[in-house]
Amino acid sequence: MNSAPEQAVSLDQHSALEMPELDVDILGRRNEIIRDLRALVPGEGVISETSEMRVYESDGLTAYRQLPFVVVLPETVEQVSAVLRYCHKTGLKVVPRGAGTSLSGGALPLGDGVLLGLAKFNRILDIDYANRTATVQPGVTNLAITKAVEGRGFYYAPDPSSQIACTIGGNVAENSGGVHCLKYGLTTNNILGLQLVLITGEIINIGGKHLDSDGYDLLGLLTGSEGLLGVITEVTVRILREPETARAMIIGFPSSEDAGACVGSIIGAGIIAGGMEMMDRPAIHAADEFAQAGYPLDVEALLIVELDGPEAEVTDLIGRVEEIADANNASNVQVSQNEPERQKFWAGRKAAFPAIGRISPDYYCMDGTIPRHQLPKVLARMRELSEKYGLGVANVFHAGDGNLHPLIMYDSNVPGELEAAEDFGADILRLCVEVGGVLTGEHGVGVEKRDLMPEMFSETDLDHQQRVKCAFDADGLLNPGKVFPTLHRCAELGRIHIHGGKIPFPDIPRF
Amino acid sequence: MQTRFSIHQLADPDISVANDILRKCVHCGFCTATCPTYVLLGDELDSPRGRIYLIKNMLEDGGAPSPDTVKHVDRCLSCLSCMSTCPASVNYMHLVDYARDHIEETYRRPLSDRLFRAILAKLLPNPRLFRLGMIAGFVAKPFASLLEAIPVTRRLAALARLAPSRLPGRSANEGPGTFPAMGVRRKRVALLSGCAQRVLAPELHDATIRILQRHGVEVVLAKGEGCCGGLPHHLGKTGDSFALAKRNIDAWSHEIDDQGLDAILVNASGCGTTLKDYGFMFREDPVYSVKAARISELAADITEFLNQLGLDDPTIDPDLDVAYHSACSLQHGQQVHEPPRDLLSKAGFRVHEIPEGHLCCGSAGTYNMLQPRLSKALRNRKIGHIEGLDPDVVATGNLGCITQLATGTKIPLVHTIELLDWATGGPKPAKLS
Ligand SMILES: Cc1cc2nc3c(=O)[nH]c(=O)nc-3n(C[C@H](O)[C@H](O)[C@H](O)COP(=O)(O)OP(=O)(O)OC[C@H]3O[C@@H](n4cnc5c(N)ncnc54)[C@H](O)[C@@H]3O)c2cc1C
Ligand code: SF4
Ligand code: SF4
Numbered sequence: 001m002n003s004a005p006e007q008a009v010s011l012d013q014h015s016a017l018e019m020p021e022l023d024v025d026i027l028g029r030r031n032e033i034i035r036d037l038r039a040l041v042p043g044e045g046v047i048s049e050t051s052e053m054r055v056y057e058s059d060g061l062t063a064y065r066q067l068p069f070v071v072v073l074p075e076t077v078e079q080v081s082a083v084l085r086y087c088h089k090t091g092l093k094v095v096p097r098g099a100g101t102s103l104s105g106g107a108l109p110l111g112d113g114v115l116l117g118l119a120k121f122n123r124i125l126d127i128d129y130a131n132r133t134a135t136v137q138p139g140v141t142n143l144a145i146t147k148a149v150e151g152r153g154f155y156y157a158p159d160p161s162s163q164i165a166c167t168i169g170g171n172v173a174e175n176s177g178g179v180h181c182l183k184y185g186l187t188t189n190n191i192l193g194l195q196l197v198l199i200t201g202e203i204i205n206i207g208g209k210h211l212d213s214d215g216y217d218l219l220g221l222l223t224g225s226e227g228l229l230g231v232i233t234e235v236t237v238r239i240l241r242e243p244e245t246a247r248a249m250i251i252g253f254p255s256s257e258d259a260g261a262c263v264g265s266i267i268g269a270g271i272i273a274g275g276m277e278m279m280d281r282p283a284i285h286a287a288d289e290f291a292q293a294g295y296p297l298d299v300e301a302l303l304i305v306e307l308d309g310p311e312a313e314v315t316d317l318i319g320r321v322e323e324i325a326d327a328n329n330a331s332n333v334q335v336s337q338n339e340p341e342r343q344k345f346w347a348g349r350k351a352a353f354p355a356i357g358r359i360s361p362d363y364y365c366m367d368g369t370i371p372r373h374q375l376p377k378v379l380a381r382m383r384e385l386s387e388k389y390g391l392g393v394a395n396v397f398h399a400g401d402g403n404l405h406p407l408i409m410y411d412s413n414v415p416g417e418l419e420a421a422e423d424f425g426a427d428i429l430r431l432c433v434e435v436g437g438v439l440t441g442e443h444g445v446g447v448e449k450r451d452l453m454p455e456m457f458s459e460t461d462l463d464h465q466q467r468v469k470c471a472f473d474a475d476g477l478l479n480p481g482k483v484f485p486t487l488h489r490c491a492e493l494g495r496i497h498i499h500g501g502k503i504p505f506p507d508i509p510r511f
Numbered sequence: 512m513q514t515r516f517s518i519h520q521l522a523d524p525d526i527s528v529a530n531d532i533l534r535k536c537v538h539c540g541f542c543t544a545t546c547p548t549y550v551l552l553g554d555e556l557d558s559p560r561g562r563i564y565l566i567k568n569m570l571e572d573g574g575a576p577s578p579d580t581v582k583h584v585d586r587c588l589s590c591l592s593c594m595s596t597c598p599a600s601v602n603y604m605h606l607v608d609y610a611r612d613h614i615e616e617t618y619r620r621p622l623s624d625r626l627f628r629a630i631l632a633k634l635l636p637n638p639r640l641f642r643l644g645m646i647a648g649f650v651a652k653p654f655a656s657l658l659e660a661i662p663v664t665r666r667l668a669a670l671a672r673l674a675p676s677r678l679p680g681r682s683a684n685e686g687p688g689t690f691p692a693m694g695v696r697r698k699r700v701a702l703l704s705g706c707a708q709r710v711l712a713p714e715l716h717d718a719t720i721r722i723l724q725r726h727g728v729e730v731v732l733a734k735g736e737g738c739c740g741g742l743p744h745h746l747g748k749t750g751d752s753f754a755l756a757k758r759n760i761d762a763w764s765h766e767i768d769d770q771g772l773d774a775i776l777v778n779a780s781g782c783g784t785t786l787k788d789y790g791f792m793f794r795e796d797p798v799y800s801v802k803a804a805r806i807s808e809l810a811a812d813i814t815e816f817l818n819q820l821g822l823d824d825p826t827i828d829p830d831l832d833v834a835y836h837s838a839c840s841l842q843h844g845q846q847v848h849e850p851p852r853d854l855l856s857k858a859g860f861r862v863h864e865i866p867e868g869h870l871c872c873g874s875a876g877t878y879n880m881l882q883p884r885l886s887k888a889l890r891n892r893k894i895g896h897i898e899g900l901d902p903d904v905v906a907t908g909n910l911g912c913i914t915q916l917a918t919g920t921k922i923p924l925v926h927t928i929e930l931l932d933w934a935t936g937g938p939k940p941a942k943l944s
Contacts, residue, residue, distance in 0.1 A: 120553030357599025
C-alpha cells in the first residue's frame with residue numbers, strides 16, 4: 001500500500017498551476033478510506049496502486065498531470081450514490097471522469113480526491129422512436145448513440161470530432177459542440193432529461209422525454225457545469241431523422257484569406273450549411289494521410305461545406321456555393337457523390353487533431369471564438385507568433401460560428417518547448433479577445449482557462465456563478481480547482497447558503 | 512507524448528523504436544472506444560491508451576514490471592483494433608510485442624502460468640507435437656474437470672476442452688511438394704502450411720490448393736517451412752519465434768532464388784500479419800534483414816491474391832446468406848477489407864455485415880485459453896450479433912475464429928476460401944452438407 005506523502009506530488013511540470021491545497025487529514029487516512037471505498041465498490045472497481053493510477057493521471061490535455069488519490073469505477077447508480085454520500089460525509093473531493101478526452105483538463109485528478117470514472121455505464125437504456133428520444137447511461141459514447149438508431153434512419157446531432165470516444169456524460173458536462181452544431185445546436189439544444197447524483201448521494205431527475213417538463217431551465221444550468229454540480233448518471237437525448245439528402249463539398253483555396261472570404265459570402269447569401277469547417281495546410285496534410293479523404297494537397301486552405309435537406313434544395317444550394325467559391329478564387333471543388341464519400345470527407349476533419357501526432361510529438365489545442373471577418377487578421381498574426389516562438393501551428397476552424405482551434409506543435413522532450421507553447425497559446429487567446437472574440441469556444445474552462453476567467457467575467461458575474469455552485473455543493477467537494485480561479489467559501493457569498501445538504505429546488509422530483 | 516528514457520536506454524535499438532512509437536501518441540483517447548477489453552471492462556487500464564501508458568512506465572523504469580501491469584498487458588488481445596482507429600499512426604503492435612518480450616525477460620510468473628505458457632509455446636508451433644497433444648487432449652477431455660480442480664493443472668483443462676472430439680486424418684496435401692497449375696501457368700506461389708491449422712483443419716489447405724490450381728496457379732509447399740512464429744511471439748517468447756521465422760525465410764528464399772515466387776500466400780490471417788512483419792522483426796539483422804523484407808513484400812492473404820488475379824465465374828448458384836466475419840488480423844493487422852467481401856459477392860453469395868464488426872470474437876491466438884473469461888464474453892457478444900442476422904453460414908479468413916465461434920453457435924462456420932472453392936468448381940464444404 002502506498003504511503004500518504006507520495007500522493008502529495010504536485011503537477012510535475014506546472015508549478016504555475018495552483019490547485020486547491022491538499023487535505024493532509026485525508027492523505028493521512030488513505031488506507032482507511034480505500035478500505036471503505038472497497039466495501040462500497042467491490043472487485044476491480046477501486047484502483048489504488050501507483051503504477052495503475054498513473055494511467056489516469058491526465059486527460060486529453062497531457063501538459064497537466066496529477067496522480068489521483070484513488071480511482072473508483074462504480075457500476076451502478078446506487079454505487080455512485082453511496083460513494084458520493086461517503087465523500088460528502090468524509091470531506092473527500094471528487095473528480096468525475098468520462099472518457100478522459102477533455103482538452104481543458106476538466107478531468108484532471110486531484111492528489112487528495114477520488115477520480116470517479118463512469119466508463120462502465122455504457123448501456124443504452126431506452127430508445128423511443130415515437131417520441132424521438134434515447135435514454136442512455138453517461139458512459140455511452142456520442143457515436144454509439146447514433147449507431148444504435150441509424151438503422152431506423154435516426155441520429156444524434158451534436159458530433160464532436162472526438163465522438164468515437166467521448167461520452168455523453170462528458171458532452172453534457174462540457175456542453176460540447178460538433179461540426180454540425182452550426183445548424184443543429186450544441187449539446188444543450190439536444191438533451192431533454194438528466195439523472196443526477198448530488199454530492200449528498202441524493203438521486204434527482206430533471207426534465208424527461210418532453211421539452212416542457214418541469215425543471216427544464218435547470219437542464220441548461222447543468223449542461224456545461226463541468227462536473228462541479230453533480231454526477232450525471234443518465235441522459236435523455238433528442239434523436240433526429242436523418243436528412244433526406246446530405247452532401248459535403250470540399251473546396252480548396254490558394255490562401256486562408258480567400259477561404260475566410262468565401263465563408264463570409266456563403267453566410268451572407270443566407271445559406272445555412274449543415275456544417276462548415278476550415279483547415280489550413282498542415283492540418284489538411286496530416287488529416288489526409290490518416291483518413292485518405294481525398295483532400296487536395298496543393299492548397300493553403302480547405303473548406304468543407306455540408307448541405308442537407310430535400311434533394312432539390314441541396315442540388316440548388318450546391319450550385320450556389322460553387323458559384324460563390326469560384327468568385328472567391330477557389331482552386332478546386334469536389335462534391336461527395338455518395339454516403340461513404342461524404343463520410344470520408346468528414347473522417348479527415350474529425351481525425352485532424354490527433355493526426356497532428358504524425359508530424360509532431362505533442363500539440364496544445366487552443367479553443368477561442370473570433371468574429372468571422374477577423375480570421376485573416378488572426379491567421380496572419382498567428383504566423384508571426386509562430387515565427388517568434390519557433391513553433392509550428394496548424395489551424396482547424398469551425399468556420400460557421402467562428403470557433404478557432406489552433407494546434408500548437410511542440411516537443412515535450414525538449415526543455416522549454418512546453419513553456420513556449422503555453423506562452424504562444426496565451427498570446428493567441430489574447431489576440432482572440434483583442435479582435436472582439438471570447439476565450440472559450442467549446443472545450444470548456446477546466447484548469448486550462450480557469451485563470452483567464454476574470455478576463456471574461458466581472459467579479460459579480462463570477463460570484464453569481466459560484467452561488468449556483470454553492471447551492472449544489474456547499475462544501476466545494478465536486479471538481480474543485482476547475483473553472484473558478486478561486487472558490488469562495490459559500491458562507492462568504494451569502495444569500496443562497498445551504499445547510500445540511502438540502503438543496504434549494506424543492507420542486508425537483510427525486511427518489 | 513513525453514518520454515523519459517536516458518541516453519543509455521535509447522542506445523538499445525528496441526527501446527529507441529518504442530520511444531518513437533510512444534512519442535507519436537497524443538493521448539487523444541480515440542482508440543479506447545474501439546478496444547474490446549475496454550468496451551467490456553470500462554477501465555482505462557484495459558484500454559490501448561492505458562496500456563501504452565503502462566508500457567511506457569514499465570520500459571522507462573526498466574526491470575521487472577508490477578503484477579498489475581502484467582495483468583493488463585496480458586488482457587490485450589493483440590487484435591489491433593486500436594491501430595485502425597489511431598489517427599496518429601501509433602504502432603501499437605510493435606510496442607506491445609516488445610512489451611511482452613520485456614515481461615518475459617524480466618518478470619517471473621506463477622508456476623502454473625509459466626508451465627501453461629511453455630506448453631503452448633512448444634506444442635502449437637510443432638504440428639507433430641501438436642497432433643500428439645491433441646490426442647492427449649482427446650484422451651484427457653473427460654478428465655477436464657479433474658484437471659481444473661488442481662491449481663497447477665487448471666489451465667490444462669482449457670487445452671483439453673479445446674481438443675476436437677474427432678481428430679481429422681492427414682491430408683494428401685501435406686507438404687513439402689509442388690502442385691501444378693491446371694492449364695496455362697499464370698503464377699507460381701508458395702502457400703504457408705503453418706502449424707496447428709494443418710492438423711485441425713486440413714481441408715482449408717486442400718480447398719486453397721484446389722482453387723489456385725484451377726486458376727492457373729502453381730502452388731509450392733516449400734521444404735522446411737512451418738509455423739510463422741506468431742504464437743510464441745505473442746507469448747513474448749521472442750527467441751523461439753525468431754528461430755521459426757528464420758526457418759521460413761530460409762525456405763522461401765531458397766524457392767525465390769530457385770524457381771521464383773510471385774507471392775507467398777496465407778490462408779490463416781493471423782499468420783499473414785506475422786509474415787508481413789518479418790521485415791520489421793529482422794530489421795537489425797545483418798544476415799536476414801534484406802531477405803526478411805522480401806518475404807514480407809511477397810506475403811499476401813489468399814483473398815488479396817485471388818481478387819487481384821480475378822475470380823472465375825461461379826459454376827453454381829449457392830443461394831446463401833453469408834455473414835462475413837472479418838478476422839482482426841485481416842481487418843486491423845493487414846487492413847484487408849474489400850477483397851474477401853468482393854470475392855464472396857462475385858461468387859454469388861449474399862454478403863452481410865455483422866454489427867460491431869471491428870470487435871474481436873475473443874479467439875486471438877492463444878487468448879481463448881489464457882483469458883477464458885474475457886474471451887467468452889467477446890464470443891457471446893459476437894454470436895449475439897451474428898444470430899441477429901440469421902445467416903445460412905458464417906465465413907471468415909481465420910481458423911481461430913471458426914474454432915472459437917463454433918463453441919457457441921449452431922450456425923455453420925466456414926473459411927472464406929471453402930465457399931469460393933465450392934462456388935467455382937470445388938466440392939461443397941462438409942459443414943454445409
Ligand atoms: C481529438 C479531440 C477532438 C475533440 N473535438 C471536440 C469537438 O469537436 N467539440 C467539442 O466540444 N469537444 C471536443 N473535444 C473535447 C472533448 O472530447 C469533449 O469535451 C468531451 O465532451 C469530453 O467527454 P469525455 O467523456 O471525454 O469527458 P472527460 O474528459 O472525462 O471529462 C470532461 C469533463 O466532464 C466532467 N464529466 C465527465 N463525465 C461526467 C459525468 N457523468 N457527470 C458529471 N461530470 C462529468 C468531468 O469532470 C470533466 O470536467 C475533443 C477532444 C479531443 C481529444
Ligand atoms: S488513438 Fe492513437 S494517439 Fe490517440 S490515444 Fe490512442 S494510440 Fe494515442
Ligand atoms: S490490440 Fe486490441 S485489445 Fe489490445 S489494446 Fe489494442 S484494441 Fe485493445
